[in-house]
Amino acid sequence: MNVTVNMTALMPLIILFAGITLTALMGTMNTSVKRLAGLVASATVVLAFWWLMERVLPAIGTSALSSQYGMITYSYYSIFLSSLVLVTAVAAFALSEHYLIAEDFSHPEFYAILLSSITGMMVMLNTSNFVNIFIGLELLSIPLYASVAYLRYKPESVEGGLKYFILGSIASGFLAYGIAMIYGATGSLNFTIIAKAGQTDSLFRLGLLFLIMGLAFKASAVPFHMWTPDAYEGAATPVTAFMSIAPKVVAIGVLTRVLYSVFPQMVGYWREGILVLSILTVVVGNFGAIVQQSVKRMLAYSSISHAGYLLMGIVAYSVEGVSGILFYLAGYMLINTGAFGVLSLLKRGDIDYVSYDDIRGVGYRHPWLGIFMSVFMFSLAGIPATVGFMGKFYVFKALIHADYVGLALVGIGGSLVSVYYYLRVVVNMYMKENPEETSFDLNFLSMTVLGICSVLVMAAGLFPAKIADIANVAARFMN
Amino acid sequence: MLNTHLLSIVAFLPVLAVLILAIIPGRQEKTLKQFSIGFALVHFLVSILLVLRFDSSVYKVQFEEVVPWFSTHFASVNYHIGLDGINLWIVLLTTFLGPIIFLSVYSSITKKVKSFLINMFLLEMGILGSLIALNTFLFYLFWEVMLIPMYFIIGVWGGERRIYAAVKFFIYTMAGSLLMLVAIIYMYLQAGTFELSALYAHSFSGQEQVYLFVAFAIAFAIKVPIFPFHTWLPDAHTEAPTAGSVILAGVLLKLGTYGFIRFAMPLFPSAVKTFAPYVIVLGIIGIIYGALVAMIQKDVKKLVAYSSVSHLGYVMVGLFALTIYSVQGAMLQMINHGISTGALFLLVGIVYERSHTRLISEYGGLAKVMPVFAVFFMIFTLSSIGLPMTNGFIGEFLILMGTFKSAYPYAFWYTAFAAIGVILGAVYMLWMYQRVFFNVEPSEKNMKLKDINLREKIYLLPLLIMVFWIGLAPGFFLKKMDKSVEHYMKLIQHTEQIVISEQSIARGVQK
Numbered sequence: 001m002n003v004t005v006n007m008t009a010l011m012p013l014i015i016l017f018a019g020i021t022l023t024a025l026m027g028t029m030n031t032s033v034k035r036l037a038g039l040v041a042s043a044t045v046v047l048a049f050w051w052l053m054e055r056v057l058p059a060i061g062t063s064a065l066s067s068q069y070g071m072i073t074y075s076y077y078s079i080f081l082s083s084l085v086l087v088t089a090v091a092a093f094a095l096s097e098h099y100l101i102a103e104d105f106s107h108p109e110f111y112a113i114l115l116s117s118i119t120g121m122m123v124m125l126n127t128s129n130f131v132n133i134f135i136g137l138e139l140l141s142i143p144l145y146a147s148v149a150y151l152r153y154k155p156e157s158v159e160g161g162l163k164y165f166i167l168g169s170i171a172s173g174f175l176a177y178g179i180a181m182i183y184g185a186t187g188s189l190n191f192t193i194i195a196k197a198g199q200t201d202s203l204f205r206l207g208l209l210f211l212i213m214g215l216a217f218k219a220s221a222v223p224f225h226m227w228t229p230d231a232y233e234g235a236a237t238p239v240t241a242f243m244s245i246a247p248k249v250v251a252i253g254v255l256t257r258v259l260y261s262v263f264p265q266m267v268g269y270w271r272e273g274i275l276v277l278s279i280l281t282v283v284v285g286n287f288g289a290i291v292q293q294s295v296k297r298m299l300a301y302s303s304i305s306h307a308g309y310l311l312m313g314i315v316a317y318s319v320e321g322v323s324g325i326l327f328y329l330a331g332y333m334l335i336n337t338g339a340f341g342v343l344s345l346l347k348r349g350d351i352d353y354v355s356y357d358d359i360r361g362v363g364y365r366h367p368w369l370g371i372f373m374s375v376f377m378f379s380l381a382g383i384p385a386t387v388g389f390m391g392k393f394y395v396f397k398a399l400i401h402a403d404y405v406g407l408a409l410v411g412i413g414g415s416l417v418s419v420y421y422y423l424r425v426v427v428n429m430y431m432k433e434n435p436e437e438t439s440f441d442l443n444f445l446s447m448t449v450l451g452i453c454s455v456l457v458m459a460a461g462l463f464p465a466k467i468a469d470i471a472n473v474a475a476r477f478m479n
Numbered sequence: 480m481l482n483t484h485l486l487s488i489v490a491f492l493p494v495l496a497v498l499i500l501a502i503i504p505g506r507q508e509k510t511l512k513q514f515s516i517g518f519a520l521v522h523f524l525v526s527i528l529l530v531l532r533f534d535s536s537v538y539k540v541q542f543e544e545v546v547p548w549f550s551t552h553f554a555s556v557n558y559h560i561g562l563d564g565i566n567l568w569i570v571l572l573t574t575f576l577g578p579i580i581f582l583s584v585y586s587s588i589t590k591k592v593k594s595f596l597i598n599m600f601l602l603e604m605g606i607l608g609s610l611i612a613l614n615t616f617l618f619y620l621f622w623e624v625m626l627i628p629m630y631f632i633i634g635v636w637g638g639e640r641r642i643y644a645a646v647k648f649f650i651y652t653m654a655g656s657l658l659m660l661v662a663i664i665y666m667y668l669q670a671g672t673f674e675l676s677a678l679y680a681h682s683f684s685g686q687e688q689v690y691l692f693v694a695f696a697i698a699f700a701i702k703v704p705i706f707p708f709h710t711w712l713p714d715a716h717t718e719a720p721t722a723g724s725v726i727l728a729g730v731l732l733k734l735g736t737y738g739f740i741r742f743a744m745p746l747f748p749s750a751v752k753t754f755a756p757y758v759i760v761l762g763i764i765g766i767i768y769g770a771l772v773a774m775i776q777k778d779v780k781k782l783v784a785y786s787s788v789s790h791l792g793y794v795m796v797g798l799f800a801l802t803i804y805s806v807q808g809a810m811l812q813m814i815n816h817g818i819s820t821g822a823l824f825l826l827v828g829i830v831y832e833r834s835h836t837r838l839i840s841e842y843g844g845l846a847k848v849m850p851v852f853a854v855f856f857m858i859f860t861l862s863s864i865g866l867p868m869t870n871g872f873i874g875e876f877l878i879l880m881g882t883f884k885s886a887y888p889y890a891f892w893y894t895a896f897a898a899i900g901v902i903l904g905a906v907y908m909l910w911m912y913q914r915v916f917f918n919v920e921p922s923e924k925n926m927k928l929k930d931i932n933l934r935e936k937i938y939l940l941p942l943l944i945m946v947f948w949i950g951l952a953p954g955f956f957l958k959k960m961d962k963s964v965e966h967y968m969k970l971i972q973h974t975e976q977i978v979i980s981e982q983s984i985a986r987g988v989q990k
Contacts, residue, residue, distance in 0.1 A: 320552075320553065323552065323553070324553070327553075364591075378627065383623055383624070383626070383627065384619060384620040384623045384624055385620060385623075385624050389623075393553075393554075393660075393664070394553050396660075396661070396664060397553060397554070397664045397667070397668070400661065400664050400665055400668060401668050405661070405665070408661060408664075409661065412657045412658075412660070412661060415657070416650065416653055416654050416657055419649065419650055419653050420646065420650060423630075423646055423649060423650075427634060427642055427645070427646065430631065430634065430635055431634040431635050431641065431642050431645070432642075463549055464549060464551065465549040465550060465551045468551035468552065468553055469551055469552065472551065472552040472553075
């Protein structure tokens with residue numbers, strides 16, 4: 001059998017592998033070279049992004065660009081999500097630079113680890129074969145476990161990494177088991193062939209169930225969320241920024257695509273399940289966030305609740321729902337990069353823990369930081385004129401359109417609850433006095449990233465047409 | 480060109496002020512304050528052009544501007560604004576209160592002046608934006624954005640329990656408006672547009688109207704606030720700085736009643752018919768309850784806050800009595816309440832700045848030490864009570880007369896109970912006045928209080944003029960809203976007939 005290999009399609013992965021090798025090798029060189037690792041990693045990602053935009057995107061016509069019988073497949077949908085991952089990665093690298101130097105633990109391997117994870121994400125997103133879904137998931141997860149535990153001298157970092165690793169392995173197991181069952185039922189791993197088979201027997205159903213469980217874990221949907229707060233809190237804050245966005249983009253993106261295009265005949269079956277998951281996720285995420293004392297943990301729970309809103313978009317089961325999800329993810333990426341970015345700057349020596357008391361009066365000592373954080377918080381709460389509102393608007397509109405008004409009301413109730421804990425950050429920054437005049441070490445690069453994020457949050461909130469249109473095109477060309 | 484963009488200019492001038500304020504260094508507090516006063520004055524003068532060029536012989540929307548804002552696969556939204564008899568005076572009231580508020584801020588705000596002024600201008604922009612929006616999406620945007628500066632004003636510059644009050648204010652209002660958001664989305668999906676004029680023409684089924692009306696009504700009822708949604712108001716008022724209370728009482732609350740006349744009522748006429756008696760009863764409960772609670776307050780500011788609950792009850796009764804008189808009276812009463820309650824908050828602020836207390840028991844005999852202040856206070860008290868010749872009288876009279884004439888079976892009782900509020904109003908206001916200004920000899924501490932100064936006279940005087948202007952020549956104000964009110968009444972009643980005839984057709988078919 002003659003396997004056709006399309007180099008254009010493989011190139012982004014090759015670029016990323018080259019970047020991994022390069023940054024890993026830099027670890028063996030002297031300090032002046034080591035310092036460039038962040039730059040090299042960012043350049044790698046930018047190059048991959050450029051290739052995706054300039055070479056892969058034009059090659060997609062009416063049908064997707066695929067290589068090796070769909071092992072690697074690019075569609076508008078997958079490119080949209082891949083871009084989100086890559087942009088997040090660059091922002092996370094920019095934030096890490098300063099953070100790791102302050103931590104005095106900057107090693108080029110850090111970037112190699114994250115690049116591997118990004119490669120895994122690219123594999124998982126741009127495929128129409130279940131084998132690559134599994135390979136991608138493992139390639140995504142294992143470096144991520146390592147990067148959570150990267151600050152190895154901190155007990156909470158190691159604890160978070162270990163928890164993530166153990167629970168994550170079980171989830172991977174579920175996913176693998178699910179894929180095996182689906183293979184058993186249909187005799188294929190290819191999306192199109194499985195979709196055509198139109199199976200509905202119990203083995204197939206069980207496979208789908210396990211598949212959903214595996215992906216829900218990565219999206220930190222309740223009840224598969226237990227690892228989230230610990231892993232988020234233990235990880236270095238820029239890593240948290242990355243892992244609160246990128247794996248979620250991948251998990252939600254793949255889940256949506258698989259459910260919509262591989263299991264459309266089972267819609268009655270999985271729709272109920274996702275509905276229950278989404279309600280649980282929104283409720284537990286929001287109420288969990290209220291009781292937190294650490295801002296980082298609060299944001300961890302908040303990210304759980306946002307996974308819930310995204311799952312609600314899946315329930316809508318329409319093109320509108322998908323484009324809502326995509327728009328939401330784009331907005332969520334901007335906001336969460338910003339919010340965790342601000343947290344990464346609120347560091348006193350090597351103490352990472354930021355409680356509400358620690359941010360008292362920050363709005364006056366660091367006016368810009370305060371404004372940025374307020375923008376992000378209001379946006380997460382879904383206040384209009386920010387992208388967070390537009391995202392929720394689109395998802396809820398899709399839900400109401402699909403006659404799920406009740407579910408939309410649950411989501412809206414959840415976002416009302418969320419106002420309380422997001423405001424709490426603003427309250428502490430502006431309305432409480434801090435007896436001790438601690439100020440934080442802000443650096444230019446991180447502040448630039450935050451500035452760009454907050455401007456984009458506002459701009460996309462006021463003029464959402466551009467992103468919305470792209471999201472809509474992406475939603476219509478899933479395969 | 481000026482005419483086509485005049486309204487946008489008025490609405491967005493505050494943004495210019497914010498930009499200029501951002502440039503001025505925060506240490507030059509005097510410059511910042513003086514600039515704000517001057518700017519607000521210019522802003523008001525520009526907005527007077529709106530009145531001068533307003534054509535009161537037609538009902539249609541003037542100074543209209545429709546520009547496509549964004550259009551996507553999900554939703555297309557227009558930037559659509561306009562002015563008619565319904566919102567003209569509230570817009571003017573907002574810009575009118577501007578310079579007055581900034582003059583009062585001159586002495587009352589001493590910390591973080593720059594941020595305060597910026598928030599104040601942003602708030603003004605938000606209010607103006609939501610008042611002139613003729614597109615549900617645009618309206619919602621401004622409606623929510625407005626919360627943020629108000630939240631900061633209460634939370635940063637407020638009193639002891641400011642954070643509690645600010646968060647309560649925010650979450651309470653948000654709860655209502657999120658329901659409204661669902662309704663707005665639902666309407667968009669049904670009618671395919673956010674444009675208000677198209678939505679008026681679209682007839683929703685009876686069942687839909689009930690749900691949609693409830694969603695809108697709760698959002699507005701919280702803002703007004705109608706009993707039992709009023710609990711955030713006393714907290715917000717007591718904790719807010721004077722300037723915040725003035726703008727809150729003066730215009731922010733009016734957005735609730737304005738929302739009823741502009742959105743909830745004409746959009747869902749058949750639901751209005753169903754719910755009107757209940758809303759009127761809640762309004763009457765508000766009138767009496769507000770008055771009774773005001774009576775027992777120990778804190779002057781809280782007393783004035785509860786009097787707001789009572790006064791806005793009248794507005795609600797007037798709107799839902801659905802006669803031309805009562806609706807006009809309600810519209811006028813919104814302005815009146817803004818003027819007299821705004822003035823009362825300013826007066827309370829003045830005496831608080833001097834004595835650092837708001838407890839009635841701490842005062843007594845102030846007429847002796849602050850005679851001019853006492854006169855001002857008296858006039859605004861009487862205006863709040865609704866004494867003939869003052870503005871309050873005209874509004875209340877029209878509302879009561881209109882309610883009496885309305886077609887409801889219990890119209891007489893509605894009027895009778897609402898009128899009890901007038902008596903109770905006189906009781907709590909005059910009793911408070913007596914305890915503050917007379918009764919006993921001023922205590923030693925109070926002997927040192929200074930009477931009001933020139934600056935304070937300057938900003939109270941325009942309010943005083945308005946009290947008598949509206950009180951003696953209400954025709955000028957009523958005439959401008961005549962046509963629009965008539966039109967809106969038709970909108971509410973006309974569609975009603977359609978619905979009724981539809982029902983009778985349906986009944987005929989069943990037979």
